[in-house]
Amino acid sequence: MATQRMLQFVTKSKEMPTKRAADDRREDFDEIYREYAAEKAAEQASRCSQCGVPYCQTHCPLHNNIPDWLKLTAEGRLQEAYEMSQATNTFPEICGRICPQDRLCEGNCVIEQAGHGTVTIGAVEKYITDSAWEQGWVLPVTPMQERPESVGIIGAGPGGLAAADHLRRAGVQVTVYDRYDRAGGLLTYGIPGFKLEKPVVMRRIEQLEQSGVQFVLNCTVGEDISFDAIRGKHDAVLIATGVYKSRDLEAPGSDLPGIVKAIDYLTTSNRQGFGDDVPEYDSGALNAEGKRVVVIGGGDTAMDCVRTAVRQGAVSVKLLYRRDRENMPGSQREVQNAEEEGVDFVWLTAPAGFTGDTAVDGVLVQKMRLGVPDASGRRAPELIEGADYVEPAELVIKALGFEPEALPTLWNTPELAVTRWGTIRCDHTTHMSSLPGVFAVGDIVRGASLVVWAIRDGRDAAEAMLDYLAQPASLAAE
Ligand code: FAD
Numbered sequence: 001m002a003t004q005r006m007l008q009f010v011t012k013s014k015e016m017p018t019k020r021a022a023d024d025r026r027e028d029f030d031e032i033y034r035e036y037a038a039e040k041a042a043e044q045a046s047r048c049s050q051c052g053v054p055y056c057q058t059h060c061p062l063h064n065n066i067p068d069w070l071k072l073t074a075e076g077r078l079q080e081a082y083e084m085s086q087a088t089n090t091f092p093e094i095c096g097r098i099c100p101q102d103r104l105c106e107g108n109c110v111i112e113q114a115g116h117g118t119v120t121i122g123a124v125e126k127y128i129t130d131s132a133w134e135q136g137w138v139l140p141v142t143p144m145q146e147r148p149e150s151v152g153i154i155g156a157g158p159g160g161l162a163a164a165d166h167l168r169r170a171g172v173q174v175t176v177y178d179r180y181d182r183a184g185g186l187l188t189y190g191i192p193g194f195k196l197e198k199p200v201v202m203r204r205i206e207q208l209e210q211s212g213v214q215f216v217l218n219c220t221v222g223e224d225i226s227f228d229a230i231r232g233k234h235d236a237v238l239i240a241t242g243v244y245k246s247r248d249l250e251a252p253g254s255d256l257p258g259i260v261k262a263i264d265y266l267t268t269s270n271r272q273g274f275g276d277d278v279p280e281y282d283s284g285a286l287n288a289e290g291k292r293v294v295v296i297g298g299g300d301t302a303m304d305c306v307r308t309a310v311r312q313g314a315v316s317v318k319l320l321y322r323r324d325r326e327n328m329p330g331s332q333r334e335v336q337n338a339e340e341e342g343v344d345f346v347w348l349t350a351p352a353g354f355t356g357d358t359a360v361d362g363v364l365v366q367k368m369r370l371g372v373p374d375a376s377g378r379r380a381p382e383l384i385e386g387a388d389y390v391e392p393a394e395l396v397i398k399a400l401g402f403e404p405e406a407l408p409t410l411w412n413t414p415e416l417a418v419t420r421w422g423t424i425r426c427d428h429t430t431h432m433s434s435l436p437g438v439f440a441v442g443d444i445v446r447g448a449s450l451v452v453w454a455i456r457d458g459r460d461a462a463e464a465m466l467d468y469l470a471q472p473a474s475l476a477a478e
């Protein structure tokens, strides 16, 4: 009987939750998708064909038990679905919102491959845990017994928080240090509310506090406290500091006022959304209102900038990218959302310089064409001589990617081994760095990556740290 509820993809077509109209969503920073009604979530979950070898699960970095929680949802057994979903994912409702599902679970769903339209795995995952919060099923951690060992975590992004949750479940004493005034890392200050509303992040942090995790905020390791002091305070340390050094653009006029970094722009916008006092927003320095805006870059950060500028009331928003639509790294779903909201994508263009006397008033744009594939396999952009023009702009946002900060230098710890890209070198199974008892996870190990990978790393590193803490002290010090 139960299996008859499944395999409904033949008669039921794929339906995402309702997307708000573009004119409506341009007016605020609320999420653009509404929640499924219970019947619709069950119906969409019932489209799953319960594959014996579920490729969706294989391609989920957390190896979520997707077919099983889809089946439980289709059967209306939502609390069991939630229990199963949270067993492998620390923040299912966050991944359900912001994972690039088209590249991960949903992109590999056999129903999608067979041309029926994927099972809407992300939307169902979000629905299950949002419902669990509403029902009061998501509870703070209460460890069976407290342990004396303590772990210091540097960085309160998803990598650090996933590890904190896992370690608290085992009763370990956990302190998380972060240089910002709020925890959450890029979930809080990078990703805009229209993809991930902030109360969704804040309720998780409150619950970690209720679970006994200590947060030390406004504390920059290397300035307010030394890395050595943190090592001295704790039995093991986890570095989860992310990557924050913005790649820059060397071009004539690139230091003119009005040319800003994406991370500064997005952080300011998110702070404004929290109701903070933000002078850079009020002064207009990091505010697109009434301006012609040009964003440079083709990744997801660029996409978040253009859509933020639309919501701030920009007169026009253009994105310059040196390749074409098919060859851009950003998600196609996000491109479509941005286009609906009025963003103009100017493909095959690159900035050659900036015009203006006391502040930027234009971007000197070069036109490109695609040549033969380069080492990455993508067709390399080539300049079209003599086709330059000036694009007027009062705000230019550089979204060219991120690199790691030089932690060994900043923390006066030359023995912390890094790769030639500056990411921390660590054992890929245990996540232990070159320093005994010091582990590392997330973007500071992988380079700019995804939330779901940071969660996976945090979970795996916490397991390895528990093994490390269980060793006799003499072995652990080796
Ligand atoms: P972070 O989230 O960066 O957290 C690191 C924390 O460490 C920060 O809070 C920082 O303040 C703190 N810190 C750093 N140095 C110090 C120090 N010296 N002392 C104390 N604290 C310190 N991924 C997705 O999966 N989906 C998306 O839609 C998506 N959108 C994105 C949009 C933007 C604009 C950006 C920039 C990234 C996006 N990502 C997205 C990527 C994702 O946010 C990251 O991969 C993820 O947050 C990495 O987690 P983390 O824990 O390693 O680091």
Ligand code: SF4
Pocket (backbone or CB within 6 Å): 059, 060, 061, 062, 063, 064, 066, 089, 095, 096, 099, 101, 104, 105, 106, 121, 122, 125, 452
């Ligand atoms: Fe898909 Fe991400 Fe959820 Fe995994 S965590 S099932 S990849 S949405």
Ligand code: SF4
Pocket (backbone or CB within 6 Å): 047, 048, 049, 050, 051, 054, 055, 056, 057, 066, 067, 108, 109, 110, 111, 119, 121
């Ligand atoms: Fe269901 Fe698709 Fe996963 Fe198969 S691949 S188990 S159909 S969600």
